[in-house]
Amino acid sequence: MTLKGKKVTVHDMTLRDGMHPKRHQMTLDQMRSVARGLDAAGVPLIEVTHGDGLGGSSVNYGFPAHSDLEYLQAVVPEMKKAKVSALLIPGIGTVDHLRMARDAGVHTIRVATHCTEADVSEQHIGMARKLEMDTVGFLMMAHMVPPEKILEQALLMESYGANCIYATDSAGYMLPEDVKARIGLLRDRLKPEAEIGFHGHHNLAMGIANSIAAVECGATRIDAAAAGLGAGAGNTPMEVFVAVCARMGIETGVDVFRISDVAEDLVVPMMDHPIRIDRDALTLGYAGVYSSFLLFAKRAEAKYGIPARDLLLELGRRGMVGGQEDMIEDTALTLARARGLAA
Numbered sequence: 001m002t003l004k005g006k007k008v009t010v011h012d013m014t015l016r017d018g019m020h021p022k023r024h025q026m027t028l029d030q031m032r033s034v035a036r037g038l039d040a041a042g043v044p045l046i047e048v049t050h051g052d053g054l055g056g057s058s059v060n061y062g063f064p065a066h067s068d069l070e071y072l073q074a075v076v077p078e079m080k081k082a083k084v085s086a087l088l089i090p091g092i093g094t095v096d097h098l099r100m101a102r103d104a105g106v107h108t109i110r111v112a113t114h115c116t117e118a119d120v121s122e123q124h125i126g127m128a129r130k131l132e133m134d135t136v137g138f139l140m141m142a143h144m145v146p147p148e149k150i151l152e153q154a155l156l157m158e159s160y161g162a163n164c165i166y167a168t169d170s171a172g173y174m175l176p177e178d179v180k181a182r183i184g185l186l187r188d189r190l191k192p193e194a195e196i197g198f199h200g201h202h203n204l205a206m207g208i209a210n211s212i213a214a215v216e217c218g219a220t221r222i223d224a225a226a227a228g229l230g231a232g233a234g235n236t237p238m239e240v241f242v243a244v245c246a247r248m249g250i251e252t253g254v255d256v257f258r259i260s261d262v263a264e265d266l267v268v269p270m271m272d273h274p275i276r277i278d279r280d281a282l283t284l285g286y287a288g289v290y291s292s293f294l295l296f297a298k299r300a301e302a303k304y305g306i307p308a309r310d311l312l313l314e315l316g317r318r319g320m321v322g323g324q325e326d327m328i329e330d331t332a333l334t335l336a337r338a339r340g341l342a343a
């Protein structure tokens with residue numbers, strides 16, 4: 001199938017999903033300079049917030065170096081062409097956060113729920129539409145249920161007013177056929193004017209292949225991060241995705257060399273550890289575990305002596321999903337006791 005001439009909106013994740021491996025400690029200067037670089041490279045949409053979205057600052061998710069408002073105020077006025085988005089998980093972020101983001105100049109709001117819980121997004125999606133924002137429904141951990149369930153949940157979000165729906169591979173578990181089944185069904189059954197998006201994680205090195213599969217099946221928004229800076233083994237690496245699109249004739253409007261310079265000169269130097277498929281990140285993708293659990297599991301390994309890989313496998317067996325971060329330590333303690341490592 002030729003994708004020549006297809007237009008794709010590349011949505012940058014470096015400054016939001018990339019907050020997970022930075023333990024939400026990016027400085028305002030880092031946010032500003034990366035955002036300026038992305039804008040100059042032609043990236044049209046850039047997400048900025050705590051890794052867990054607006055209001056994520058908490059014991060459960062981690063305290064950031066700056067508030068969401070400070071980050072937004074640092075980035076929004078710097079943008080010449082790019083628009084800024086914010087993620088919001090109902091229950092973590094409130095409608096007051098949403099209004100704050102809109103007042104700070106946020107253009108796109110992405111209301112994220114677990115893939116079976118779209119019904120909790122009605123109020124936030126409805127409010128975003130009332131505020132005339134570009135409103136996206138973001139279904140997380142979309143590998144956990146069949147495509148028909150994703151469609152059911154997407155239709156709910158669409159009925160609340162979302163103009164774009166994402167299937168989100170939060171665990172980096174999906175293979176291209178899994179992506180095609182979900183994106184293809186959404187494209188067939190949502191309104192023709194609804195956009196479809198895909199958000200990938202690179203834990204099985206499928207970020208690019210899965211994103212291209214999504215485009216083949218009708219997705220027009222693709223998430224990616226410069227140098228892949230994101231949870232787990234990172235997001236789909238933006239500079240690679242843009243280069244592959246250029247080779248295939250898919251139009252992103254992003255300059256390959258400028259975005260690779262952003263990745264190399266600005267993002268790689270600010271990594272606290274290499275974003276790569278180490279054995280723990282691989283386990284996320286292999287066992288279908290939420291990517292942002294990675295650093296929690298590594299910390300629990302250091303504290304309780306339970307290998308992060310064993311812990312992640314157990315979290316996968318228990319079907320733990322985003323929002324259950326407190327259960328990681330609890331599970332580590334249970335395993336440590338069972339192995340005689342803790343009283």
Ligand SMILES: C[C@H](O)CC(=O)C(=O)O
Pocket residue numbers: 017051052053112140141168169170171199231291292322
């Ligand atoms: C809050 C999560 O990090 C959202 C996300 O990027 C994902 O589910 O993947």
Ligand SMILES: [Mn+2]
Pocket residue numbers: 017170199201230231291
């Ligand atoms: Mn993600």
